[in-house]
Amino acid sequence: MKHQISASPIIITGTGLWTPEHIITNEELVDSYNDWAQKFNADHAAAITAGEMEEKPLSSARFIEKASGIKSRYVYEKEGILDIDRMRPRFTERPESAISRQAEIGIAAARMAMAAAKKTASDIDAVIVACTYTERAYPAIAIEIQEQLGINGFGFDMLGACSAATFGLHRAYDCLASGSASCVLAVNPELVTPQVNFQDRDSHFIFGDVATAVILERAETRVAENYFQVLGTKALTRFSSHIRSNFGHLSRATDVDPYGWDKLFHQAGRKVFEEVSPIAAQHLADHLASLGIRPADVRRFWLHQANMNMNKMVIRQLLGEDVPLDKTPFILDRYGNTASAGLIIAFHLTNTDLNTGDIGVICSFGAGYSVGSLVLRKGQ
Ligand code: CO8
Numbered sequence: 165m166k167h168q169i170s171a172s173p174i175i176i177t178g179t180g181l182w183t184p185e186h187i188i189t190n191e192e193l194v195d196s197y198n199d200w201a202q203k204f205n206a207d208h209a210a211a212i213t214a215g216e217m218e219e220k221p222l223s224s225a226r227f228i229e230k231a232s233g234i235k236s237r238y239v240y241e242k243e244g245i246l247d248i249d250r251m252r253p254r255f256t257e258r259p260e261s262a263i264s265r266q267a268e269i270g271i272a273a274a275r276m277a278m279a280a281a282k283k284t285a286s287d288i289d290a291v292i293v294a295c296t297y298t299e300r301a302y303p304a305i306a307i308e309i310q311e312q313l314g315i316n317g318f319g320f321d322m323l324g325a326c327s328a329a330t331f332g333l334h335r336a337y338d339c340l341a342s343g344s345a346s347c348v349l350a351v352n353p354e355l356v357t358p359q360v361n362f363q364d365r366d367s368h369f370i371f372g373d374v375a376t377a378v379i380l381e382r383a384e385t386r387v388a389e390n391y392f393q394v395l396g397t398k399a400l401t402r403f404s405s406h407i408r409s410n411f412g413h414l415s416r417a418t419d420v421d422p423y424g425w426d427k428l429f430h431q432a433g434r435k436v437f438e439e440v441s442p443i444a445a446q447h448l449a450d451h452l453a454s455l456g457i458r459p460a461d462v463r464r465f466w467l468h469q470a471n472m473n474m475n476k477m478v479i480r481q482l483l484g485e486d487v488p489l490d491k492t493p494f495i496l497d498r499y500g501n502t503a504s505a506g507l508i509i510a511f512h513l514t515n516t517d518l519n520t521g522d523i524g525v526i527c528s529f530g531a532g533y534s535v536g537s538l539v540l541r542k543g544q
Contacts, residue, residue, distance in 0.1 A: 174340045175543065176333075177388040178281025178379035179512040182272035183499075186242040190225035190235055190369060193246070197223045197368050200248040204363075221365055228369045233472025237372030237500030239357050240265070251362040266299050266353035266375075267308040273377035274309060274351055281379035282387040283347060288379075289317030290345035294332025295352050296325050296503040297359060301413065309351060317345060325407070326468055326530025327399070328352065329376065329504035333526075333538055334397045336380045347381040352505040359409060361428040370470075371429070372500035376508035390516055392524065392540040398451040400535045402443065407431040407531035436530070437474050444468075444529035445481035451537050452525070459483050462491075463522040463542075464514070468529050469496040469506025478529070504528060520544040 201220035211217040229235055239245060244254030258264065270293060278284070291313075293306035298321050306319030324331040329352045336348035353375040362368045383393070409429050415422035444467075452459055459482050467475045472494060479487055493514040495506065502509065507526055518524060520542055527537040 172382040172384045173393045174337055174380060175383050175386060175391045175393050176378055176380055176540065177386055177391045178277040178279070178283065179508065179515075180273040180276025180278070180280065180377040181509055181512045182269050182276075182375040184238040184240045184373050186239045187236050188239055188242060188245065190228045193362075193369055194223045194225045194228070196246040196248060196251075197362065197365065200251060200363060201365070203248060223365045223368065231471075231473070232370070233494065233496045234369060234500045235497045238374060238498075240269070240355055240373040241357075245357065245362055252360075253357050255358070263312065264299055264305060264308060266293070266295070266305045266355055267312060269355065269375035270305065270309050270351040270353035270377065271312055273353075273375040274313065274349055277349065277377035277379045280388060280390070281381070283379055283381075285314040286316070287385070288313075288315045288347045288349050290336070290339055290348040291315055291317075291319035292332045292335055292348060292350045293319070293321045293353065294324060294328040294335075294350060294504065295354050296323065296328055296356055297411075298323070299355070305353065306351070309349075315349070324504065324534060324536075325532055326470065326504055327528040327532065327534035327536040329508050330526060330528040330536030330538065331399060331534070333378060333380065334399055334536060336378075337394055337397050337538075340380060340382055347379065347385060350378045350380065352376045352508060354503040354505040356429075356503050359411065359428050361425060361430065364425070364428075364430065366433060367429060367431065370501045372502050374499060374502040374505050374509060376505040376512065378508060391543040392515070393543055395523075395539040395541055396451065396455050398447065398454070398537050400443070400447050402533045404439070404533045406435045406439070437471065437477075440529050440533055441474055441477040442481060443533060444478045444527065444535050447529075447535045448478070448482050448525065448527055448537060451539060455539055457523055457539065461523060462525050463518055464490075464524040465492045466507045466511040466514070466524065466526045467492055468527065469494070469499065469510060470501045470530055472496055515542075518542040
């Protein structure tokens with residue numbers, strides 16, 4: 165394998181998607197949440213009446229679909245989430261000798277991406293795991309995947325919340341451009357439901373689990389027929405606490421509840437919607453302009469899958485009009501928000517019908533705040 169600074173185009177040649185077998189519909193989730201909330205209110209009636217405690221409001225399946233576009237989500241484990249005495253998934257602890265859950269689901273997606281790219285382990289020399297949470301600090305999930313698949317070279321994990329997958333692709337691009345790798349497997353094992361607060365009406369409906377994977381390489385090593393050239397990458401971050409999880413290794417020293425509400429996902433959803441949409445639209449406009457491409461000439465936008473209305477807003481701000489779903493594919497209805505992997509799912513499911521030369525854009529936006537894009541051109 166040649167490790168040298170590359171003038172050769174960098175291309176995406178394969179993607180993979182692992183989808184859990186369990187589905188939770190809005191109706192199931194709302195029934196469970198409402199049963200829990202009513203029990204909570206009955207159990208604490210005296211304190212609520214005395215004004216010492218707030219009544220838990222009820223959730224609504226109609227609200228969820230209208231406000232977010234989500235109808236159902238896939239989850240790694242259904243058991244426990246709908247149990248009002250538990251309200252979180254139930255996993256069994258795996259021994260250190262067993263493969264980790266995130267490596268397992270990441271490998272399932274990776275094998276599909278490798279098959280699509282027509283690559284074997286010996287062709288790949290870097291593994292990047294990019295996602296919202298990793299189930300342990302070390303050894304890296306990426307190194308475990310590397311070991312399980314028999315890949316030489318190096319691997320590392322990186323976090324980046326909503327933009328982990330796109331920032332991971334950026335790092336893959338940089339590795340290829342600098343010559344530190346010649347074929348990169350980027351994996352997004354988004355196993356997030358353990359960190360969802362299913363007792364929080366404002367966010368209990370948002371997330372689902374999934375794993376995605378992408379193969380990037382240089383044009384000179386391509387075997388696959390379907391591929392996209394990466395014309396450019398662009399990232400932007402701006403600090404905000406409006407989407408936050410304080411889960412971390414310091415809880416043991418600060419003597420707080422490591423599973424307290426603030427350690428789980430929480431957000432000011434309306435503020436995020438209002439603040440992030442214009443940042444994302446401007447970012448997209450700047451990125452496309454830097455490449456001399458008019459937004460109207462983009463054939464497809466694979467946008468972050470957090471909220472249907474937010475994606476419409478970003479597109480309206482960028483193009484000045486609404487566009488058909490064919491131009492901004494939408495998988496949120498079935499998958500829910502799968503953190504950084506949602507746009508990779510959308511890309512995976514809807515990239516084969518583009519014509520040679522068509523321009524597509526992948527763009528994430530959310531926690532951090534963070535925005536990350538890749539402008540792609542379909543190869544022949
Ligand atoms: N049922 C019924 N009513 C509800 C519910 C509910 N479940 N939830 C809220 N309401 C009520 C509110 O209380 C409010 O009532 P009132 O008007 O009386 O105050 C009313 O409905 C309207 O509330 P909102 O204004 O909050 O509703 P919105 O229309 O803004 O919709 C959303 C809420 C859906 C949360 C919306 O704001 C949104 O999606 N915003 C975008 C947020 C976003 O993109 N976040 C990024 C998420 S982070 C990410 O994508 C990945 C990183 C983190 C991964 C972590 C994994 C665990």
